[in-house]
Amino acid sequence: MKADWLLLTPLARFGDLGLLLLRWITGAFLIYQSYDNIFSAAGMDEFEKFLTQFGFPAPELTAPLCVWAQFLCGILFILGLLTRWAGLLTTFVFIVAVWMVHWPQDFPGWWPALILVFLGILFATAGAGRYSADALIERRRSHDRHPA
Structure with a gap:
């Protein structure tokens, strides 16, 4: 019992x-x-120029791909839908950001992109949790495989 409070194990239920x-x-x-x-369109043009500044190949293609990946992953995270896929994509996008943009910066400059790398890894490995569209899909799948 004392170990539960020492380790705060009751919080695990949350x-x-x-x-x-x-x-x-x-x-x-x-x-x-x-x-x-x-x-x-002006925002996308500005982002293309930003990518050009950092030597990204084909910024007219990579800018929309990067932006749409972030936007769609954001929606998927909120819904808890395809969370592991969104986590992998987020990890990839922000590893590239750290490597191409933030590498010469000091650690605080890396921090926002680096955190998103590790959040992506967390969501890719842990999934979305109980309160998610993924959990609903899994429950339906399980029910379809093992009807009562």
């Missing part, structure tokens, strides 16, 4: 709620940082 909140804030951030590039 793990799915923690995943839900983390998915929501991560998704909201990804949508926030990408929506203006999607809904504004």
Whole structure:
């Protein structure tokens, strides 16, 4: 009993709620940082110039791919839908960002992109948790395989 309080094991029952909140804030951030590039031609042009500045190949192609990946992953995280796929894609996008953009910066400059790499890894490995569209799909699949 004392070990439970020392290790705060009673908090484990809120793990799915923690995943839900983390998915929501991560998704909201990804949508926030990408929506203006999607809904504004000027925003996309600015992002293409940014990628050009850092030596990205074919910025006219990579800019929309990057922006749409972030935007769609943000939506998927919020819904908890295809969360593992969204996690892998987010990990890839932000590894590239760290490598191509943030590498010469100091550690605080890496931090936002680096956190998104590790959030992507977390969502890819842990999944979305109980409060998600993925969980609903899995319950349906399980029910279809083993009807009562």
